[in-house]
Amino acid sequence: MKVPLWRVAFARSGDKGDTANVGLIAFTESVYPFLVDNVTADKVKQHFKDICRGSVDRYELPNLRALNFLLHESLGGGGTVSLMLDAQGKTFSAALLRMEVDVPEELVHEADEVSGWSERLE
Amino acid sequence: MPDSPDRPVRVASGQGFWGDWQEAPKLQVRRGPIDYLMLDYLAEITMSILEKQRERDPTAGYARDFVDMVLDLAPDLVSEGIRVVSNAGGVNPDACRDALVQRLADVDTVRPLRIATVRGDDLMSRLDEVLAAGHELRNMETGEPLSTVRERVTAANAYMGAGPILQALRQEADVVVTGRSTDTALTYGPLIHEFGWKADDWNRIAAGVVAGHINECGAQACGGNTLFRWRELDLIEPGYPIIEASADGSFVVTKHASLGGRVNWASVTEQLVYEMGDPTEYITPDCVADFSTIRLEDLGDDRVRVTGVEGRPRPELLKVSIAYRGGYKATGTLTYSYPDAYEKAVAADRVLRGRLDRLGLEFDEIRTEYVGAGACHGPLAGPPDPSVPEVELRISVRGEDRARVKRFTRELAPLILAGPPTVTGFAAGRPRVHEVMAYWPALIERDVVESVVQVEVTEA
Known part of the structure; x- marks a missing residue:
């Protein structure tokens, strides 16, 4: 089923100069391979096309069931040079979680148990 | 223990x-x-x-x-x-x-x-000595040598x-x-x-x-x-x-x-x-x-x-964190209420930019954001909701000339009486001008730093 990433993963973002990083973490072991297959560097670049002026790098961390994305040239110059409200990319985590992914329904429900969405959706 | x-x-x-x-x-x-x-x-x-x-x-x-x-x-x-x-x-x-x-x-x-x-x-006090010894402290991102901004450097620490x-x-x-x-x-x-x-x-x-x-x-x-x-x-x-x-x-x-x-x-x-x-x-x-x-x-x-x-x-090398003066910046905000909060904020931005143009004020960058209408996520947030209760217009400039940036800060308040309607949020007064400190990451040989590190213990 098509779901926003926030149904199956959570994230945290931060900055290094003009580069933002977004760490994307799967709620469950079974969802992680779907993130690896579907949340590619190209897709993330396309998703952030209005924010990220540079390239996107992706690193896999299966040990943490996480993917780390580096979004280059995304913070208006970074640090105190930047005029952006979110000059440190602190909300980019939530921005990435807006992306839509296709994940088998039973795996989404497994993730809902971990994330607490199963209780909230009742 | x-x-x-x-x-x-x-x-x-x-x-x-x-x-x-x-x-x-x-x-x-x-x-x-x-x-x-x-x-x-x-x-x-x-x-x-x-x-x-x-x-x-x-x-x-x-x-x-x-x-x-x-x-x-x-x-x-x-x-x-x-x-x-x-x-x-x-x-x-x-x-x-x-x-x-x-x-x-x-x-x-x-x-x-x-x-x-x-x-x-602290390398600041001996920066020229370090540069003269052949350490170029090139910017790790751009590759430029530090000499290009030497006069503007304010801090350098390994x-x-x-x-x-x-x-x-x-x-x-x-x-x-x-x-x-x-x-x-x-x-x-x-x-x-x-x-x-x-x-x-x-x-x-x-x-x-x-x-x-x-x-x-x-x-x-x-x-x-x-x-x-x-x-x-x-x-x-x-x-x-x-x-x-x-x-x-x-x-x-x-x-x-x-x-x-x-x-x-x-x-x-x-x-x-x-x-x-x-x-x-x-x-x-x-x-x-x-x-x-x-x-x-x-x-x-x-x-x-x-x-x-x-x-x-x-x-083999240690990282050095260098800061240098990078001009000035200021940010002003005004809040527009329902109805059509976003549309009013956009109209106010147009008025303000028009006035800056007629004053002949140019900047390295002018940035407008609409808080409550996509300031954090941009177009990913979808089109602004016409019924949004309020939108904050946030407009910022950056440039080398402090006087120009200061002039910009005087153009916010006039929008209250001479701009689009139902505006508030100006109680804090004129925006402040801030000096920009730009960041210059570099590398240096360990010896240059480690040979002068001192540890001193005092009883108090």
């Missing part, structure tokens, strides 16, 4: 940045047993702010909050045998020490406190590792005050000292680096800023992380049970990926840690075990 060889060494985090929660260090010391309290004050731009303060006042240039904190905690530190390791010294560790010595004279402790200061990271912290602890310091130490060394320095890890024991030092990365952002490892089941957390009095480390390099992340927040696989994982670059190459002055080797085990009850960390030899 551990009383038995099997007892873990507990390094507690008390501050994740300058401006963090003032109660945290006290709670870390008073709500349960710890051996070390690490306090991180320095971000990339902090050194230039501190350097500006020192220019105006030679006895300033360090985190003043730190002095109050140590004063308050001094009796506990002595009675409990807790040692403090902090980079609060900023660009002036000696002045920090002097303030501590002076004010501790009035505090009743059963024995004097031993305060160590670490100097040598990142020191655990070396000087170890020296200070060996000299029985109760409080270690450094300048630009890496954030992680404030945690792994004490671990190397306690366990006697050899300088080339890369795996164990890398484990200490991972522990340091978890500690360095305070409550962020304990459910602060978490997206994982955040509604369930009580963050009024959040726990801050405590590392319970063993000699083999494994450790448990936990928090005091009486404090709020949460330590679980999710809170630790979120902190591990925070500000992460290439996870296999986490470079510090003392080793290169590989975060792809970390194994987490959630033990329940706010305890997560970390094992398996592998590291590689330390780099």
Whole structure:
């Protein structure tokens, strides 16, 4: 089923100069391979096309069931040079979680148990 | 100090940045047993702010909050045998020490406190000498040599590792005050000292680096800023992380049970990926840690075990953090209400930019954002909702000429009477002009720094 990433993963973002990083973490072991297959560097670049002026790098961390994305040239110059409200990319985590992914329904429900969405959706 | 060889060494985090929660260090010391309290004050731009303060006042240039904190905690530190390791010294560790010595004279402790200061990271005072010796300090991002901005440089500090912290602890310091130490060394320095890890024991030092990365952002490892089941957390009095480390390099992340927040696989994982670059190459002055080797085990009850960390030899070069003057900037805001809040804010922006044009004011950058209508996520947030209750117009400029930036700050208020309707939110007055401090990361040979590092211990 098509779901926003926030149904199956959570994230945290931060900055290094003009580069933002977004760490994307799967709620469950079974969802992680779907993130690896579907949340590619190209897709993330396309998703952030209005924010990220540079390239996107992706690193896999299966040990943490996480993917780390580096979004280059995304913070208006970074640090105190930047005029952006979110000059440190602190909300980019939530921005990435807006992306839509296709994940088998039973795996989404497994993730809902971990994330607490199963209780909230009742 | 551990009383038995099997007892873990507990390094507690008390501050994740300058401006963090003032109660945290006290709670870390008073709500349960710890051996070390690490306090991180320095971000990339902090050194230039501190350097500006020192220019105006030679006895300033360090985190003043730190002095109050140590004063308050001094009796506990002595009675409990807790040692403090902090980079609060900023660009002036000696002045920090002097303030501590002076004010501790009035505090009743059963024995004097031993305060160590670490100097040598500050390259500003000998920058020309360093450049003349052939160190070009090229920008790691652009490749340009520092000579292109030399006249505008305001601060230059090398990142020191655990070396000087170890020296200070060996000299029985109760409080270690450094300048630009890496954030992680404030945690792994004490671990190397306690366990006697050899300088080339890369795996164990890398484990200490991972522990340091978890500690360095305070409550962020304990459910602060978490997206994982955040509604369930009580963050009024959040726990801050405590590392319970063993000699083999494994450790448990936990928090005091009486404090709020949460330590679980999710809170630790979120902190591990925070500000992460290439996870296999986490470079510090003392080793290169590989975060792809970390194994987490959630033990329940706010305890997560970390094992398996592998590291590689330390780099030949040290990182240098340089700040230079990059012009001026200002940000003004006005709030427009329903109906058509977004449309009114857009109209106001058009008026303001038109007036700047007619004044002939040009800037390196003008940026308009609509808070409440996509300021954080841009078009990803979808089209602005016409029924949104209010939208804040946020307009910012940056340029080399301070007078022009200042002129811009006088163009906000006129929009109240001479602009689109139902506007408020101007009580704070004209926006302030801020000097921009640009960041210049560079590398330098170790010897240039390590040959001048000094550790001095004073009793107070």
